[in-house]
Amino acid sequence: MSEIAVLHGQGASGGALVDMNSSMGAGEMAVRLADMEAKLELVQNFFKRVMRKDEDYGIIPGTDKPSLLKPGAEKLCELYGFAPIIKEKEETRDLKTGYYHVRITIQLIHRATGTIIAEGVGEASSYESKYRYRWVYESDLPKGIDKDSLVCKTFESRKTGKDYKKYRLENPDLIDQWNTVLKMGKKRALVDATLTATRTSGIFTQSEDEMDAWIEGETDEKEKFDKKRSTPQATDEKASFEPPPGDANKISQSQYGKIMGDAKRKGLDEDGIKSIILYVKKKPVNELSKAEASAVIKFIADTDEEGLQDLIMQAALPGAAS
Known part of the structure; x- marks a missing residue:
């Protein structure tokens, strides 16, 4: 079995593996190791100085780990010199129901060489709950509708202390959402491609505290613990x-x-x-x-x-x- 070494500081984020028994000479490997460490430090500095929490990356409600957002993906592509192009777009439309589904494949091209670096796939549909439904007050319900047949949520009025409900209705204007759904598919494809091309997918599988520690270049557990106590x-x-x-x-x-x-x-x-x-x-x-x-x-x-x-x-x- 080959002896494998993991580049220090990248184990939790998809770090590179180095085969010590490869034909590469020790001197060449040392140069590559130094280059990889320099690139790691550069990316960490980029997150500290350029990437903004809750704007470029952040916690999406309902999740417990940071996610890369579209502005952050665009900044990372700029750092690496990548240009996104749409390779493929597959669409399904139904004018009667308003159903729209799109699948986008985006390629990231290295601007200087024209080399294809990575591909990302993103899908979106008008039948996702945020597009398919809308929430309305009871007073805004169409006449004659059976309220008991609808999904509803109960809230407490601030002024009277009484409960009131909002009801979920089918969105009658799904076709108006098609352009928004298309943009969502593009965004998801771009983020997918960027995570692959920049090898940062592992960063966004860590907890928020772990990611903060990675950005700060902390690898010692005591250093992380001391930071958590002071921050x-x-x-x-x-x-x-x-x-x-x-x-x-x-x-x-x-x-x-x-x-x-x-x-x-x-x-x-x-x-x-x-x-x-x-x-x-x-x-x-x-x-x-x-x-x-x-x-x-x-x-x-x-x-x-x-x-x-x-x-x-x-x-x-x-x-x-x-």
Whole structure:
């Protein structure tokens, strides 16, 4: 069996394997190793200096690992000198039902040489739930429709405390979504090709903390542990948070951090979730009780992004927080 060595620092991210019994001379192998390490450091610096969290990569709601986003894929292609071209587009259309399915194959071409570096495939369909359905208030339901036959979600009114429902309806204008679906297929194909061409797919299979450590070039477990202790995490206290003094029943620092972290993963910023809490609870977040904070945490977990965005819009209405 050949003796195999793994390039230090790349084991968790699809790192290159070096066959020590190959015909390559030791000097040539040393040069290649130094080149690979230099490239690894360059990519790490690129993530630190150019790639923006939650813009180029980030946690998609419902997942627990970072994902490469379209802007990030475009930046990586620019770094490596790759140009994307569409190799193949397969489409299925049905004008009666509004069904549209597309499968895109994208090739990444090295600009300087014209060499095909990688291919990526992306598919999208108008029957995906975010295109096929829309959520409406009960008052907006078509006349004569059987509400009991519809999927619905229940929310609590901020002003009255009463429950209200939103119902899921078939989108009657699926054809209007076709262009959006096509763009989604292209985006997925580009990300797929970029992960393959840049050998960064392994980076995005790690946890968020592991990815942060990789970007920082940390390989020692103690170094990672020390960083975790010194850097606020999603469930840690926000630097700007000061709970009311002397009241053990008030929201804790860890509860505050979890609210902010969970809201961020649902696409909200700090001001957004604060406006929702003020609208619903009629008090700022730092005045919540522990029980109220626990209820907010559960509410964020049970509410989808669309529902949270609806609440922000309601909270922004004149007199909503009064």
